[in-house]
Amino acid sequence: xxxxxxxxxxxxxxxxxxxxxxxxxxxxxxxxxxxxxxxxxxxxxxxxxxxxxxxxxxxxxxxxxxxxxxxxxxxxxxxxxxxxxxxxxxxxxxxxxxxxxxxxxxxxxxxxxxxxxxxxxxxxxxxxxxxxxxxxxxxxxxxxxxxxxxxxxxxxxxxxxxxxxxxxxxxxxxxxxxxxxxxxxxxxxxxxxxxxxxxxxxxxxxxxxxxxxxxxxxxxxxxxxxxxxxxxxxxxxxxxxxxxxxxxxxxxxxxxxxxxxxxxxxxxxxxxxxxxxxxxxxxxxxxxxxxxxxxxxxxxxxxxxxxxxxxxxxxxxxxxxxxxxxxxxxxxxxxxxxxxxxxxxxxxxxxxxxxxxxxxxx
Amino acid sequence: xxxxxxxxxxxxxxxxxxxxxxxxxxxxxxxxxxxxxxxxxxxxxxxxxxxxxxxxxxxxxxxxxxxxxxxxxxxxxxxxxxxxxxxxxxxxxxxxxxxxxxxxxxxxxxxxxxxxxxxxxxxxxxxxxxxxxxxxxxxxxxxxxxxxxxxxxxxxxxxxxxxxxxxxxxxxxxxxxxx
Numbered sequence: 001x002x003x004x005x006x007x008x009x010x011x012x013x014x015x016x017x018x019x020x021x022x023x024x025x026x027x028x029x030x031x032x033x034x035x036x037x038x039x040x041x042x043x044x045x046x047x048x049x050x051x052x053x054x055x056x057x058x059x060x061x062x063x064x065x066x067x068x069x070x071x072x073x074x075x076x077x078x079x080x081x082x083x084x085x086x087x088x089x090x091x092x093x094x095x096x097x098x099x100x101x102x103x104x105x106x107x108x109x110x111x112x113x114x115x116x117x118x119x120x121x122x123x124x125x126x127x128x129x130x131x132x133x134x135x136x137x138x139x140x141x142x143x144x145x146x147x148x149x150x151x152x153x154x155x156x157x158x159x160x161x162x163x164x165x166x167x168x169x170x171x172x173x174x175x176x177x178x179x180x181x182x183x184x185x186x187x188x189x190x191x192x193x194x195x196x197x198x199x200x201x202x203x204x205x206x207x208x209x210x211x212x213x214x215x216x217x218x219x220x221x222x223x224x225x226x227x228x229x230x231x232x233x234x235x236x237x238x239x240x241x242x243x244x245x246x247x248x249x250x251x252x253x254x255x256x257x258x259x260x261x262x263x264x265x266x267x268x269x270x271x272x273x274x275x276x277x278x279x280x281x282x283x284x285x286x287x288x289x290x291x292x293x294x295x296x297x298x299x300x301x302x303x304x305x306x307x308x309x310x311x312x313x314x315x316x317x318x319x320x321x322x323x324x325x326x327x328x329x330x331x332x333x334x335x336x337x338x339x340x341x342x343x344x345x346x347x348x349x350x351x352x353x354x355x356x357x358x359x360x361x362x
Numbered sequence: 363x364x365x366x367x368x369x370x371x372x373x374x375x376x377x378x379x380x381x382x383x384x385x386x387x388x389x390x391x392x393x394x395x396x397x398x399x400x401x402x403x404x405x406x407x408x409x410x411x412x413x414x415x416x417x418x419x420x421x422x423x424x425x426x427x428x429x430x431x432x433x434x435x436x437x438x439x440x441x442x443x444x445x446x447x448x449x450x451x452x453x454x455x456x457x458x459x460x461x462x463x464x465x466x467x468x469x470x471x472x473x474x475x476x477x478x479x480x481x482x483x484x485x486x487x488x489x490x491x492x493x494x495x496x497x498x499x500x501x502x503x504x505x506x507x508x509x510x511x512x513x514x515x516x517x518x519x520x521x522x523x524x525x526x527x528x529x530x531x532x533x534x535x536x537x538x539x540x541x
Contacts, residue, residue: 036384037385038384039388212371320381320382321374323381324377
């Protein structure tokens with residue numbers, strides 16, 4: 001009983017450790033990556049005892065700054081909702097990661113531990129439910145600030161979220177059809193199969209159109225550039241215009257956590273999750289016949305490492321998009337969501353159905 | 363708009379290729395430099411307080427009063443610079459010079475740098491080549507207006523800039539400045 005509780009707690013703790021640390025370090029990644037992309041050096045001045053380590057202390061310094069700044073609340077703001085909004089926002093973003101598997105099962109003695117924070121049969125639905133609930137925090141922030149710009153930002157966020165959610169939901173149906181499950185662990189497991197005996201059956205291979213649609217809609221759902229109309233820092237400051245101190249920091253953190261969640265979800269759905277190509281439970285079995293036996297612990301470590309590497313690669317790609325594309329105008333973003341992504345997702349469902357019907361072993 | 367542009371995806375990929383190319387090229391340069399395989403930096407950034415751009419010899423920087431061989435100012439308090447100054451930032455009080463060969467000497471020579479527009483007319487107007495703007499000093503800021511007034515002694519203590527415009531004198535601190 002106690003051991004079960006400890007394992008359950010440990011699974012959640014590992015996941016939280018991963019997500020929170022990734023989110024914290026993403027601030028540094030974002031500044032450094034954008035700097036290197038733009039032929040600059042980037043933040044490198046924060047130092048402890050003269051030690052700079054490429055500016056890695058900047059997230060620490062930023063956090064300290066935000067914790068010690070004045071926590072201002074406008075006089076006419078709604079007290080409860082204004083204080084609650086950043087917590088709601090960051091809570092749902094953190095919860096969304098719970099169903100994402102970061103490895104296959106781990107065997108300790110006679111216990112079999114699935115390497116994901118929560119084992120859910122409806123993992124995909126849960127993750128998207130949490131991602132869409134995140135917009136409540138944003139809307140609460142916009143509405144309770146008693147500021148027209150904030151209200152405008154909150155409403156833009158809601159509109160953007162709805163148009164993105166539809167496309168996300170429609171685009172993953174193709175994935176669900178191919179792998180026949182809503183459980184993210186089952187989907188990751190099914191992606192280990194080989195197509196024509198050599199090609200890993202990853203989602204990006206079987207559902208390339210869905211991958212593009214999902215990624216586009218997912219970036220829109222995280223409200224980051226090029227879909228940052230809710231923030232729109234050059235026109236309206238956005239839903240967090242009245243926030244300061246760590247509450248503002250929590251909105252920033254929400255951004256980073258949502259980026260991590262999007263990277264984790266697209267890894268699980270389209271990049272094979274924790275799968276290493278040709279790695280089975282007993283070791284490598286290459287298509288040309290060679291095999292390499294590995295102990296179970298090494299296999300598990302390789303799988304977790306593969307998951308982390310894939311997530312890091314996805315985050316790099318998302319950051320690359322964020323620092324390359326200019327912002328969509330509000331009407332362009334709406335048009336893209338409703339007239340571009342959504343019909344294409346429906347088309348993807350139809351195409352997937354046709355291919356499955358033709359290719360089905362009768 | 364062509365059809366390919368309307369779909370936007372190809373243009374996005376072209377943009378991503380450009381920025382990713384910059385990223386990996388610069389990353390490679392940074393890594394090569396940290397391994398000692400390369401001497402030039404991977405970024406165009408000049409880390410300002412430690413590194414400086416070379417300044418042009420024509421740069422108009424903080425003024426200085428040129429000294430005679432005995433250390434007294436070369437200035438003869440003819441008021442030319444004060445007259446020509448469009449910002450009215452030079453204040454001169456003339457005095458008798460002990461040497462009868464020399465007409466006058468400034469008892470006070472104050473420049474209010476808070477008003478100065480760095481036009482260089484004072485340097486042009488001076489018949490004695492007694493004021494120059496070649497110290498290379500650009501960082502003189504103050505928390506008060508009074509802290510921007512530089513006196514004769516401070517201006518006399520300055521040296522011309524070295525090669526590449528690197529200042530050779532420290533930034534003079536006005537006497538009454540608190541910060």
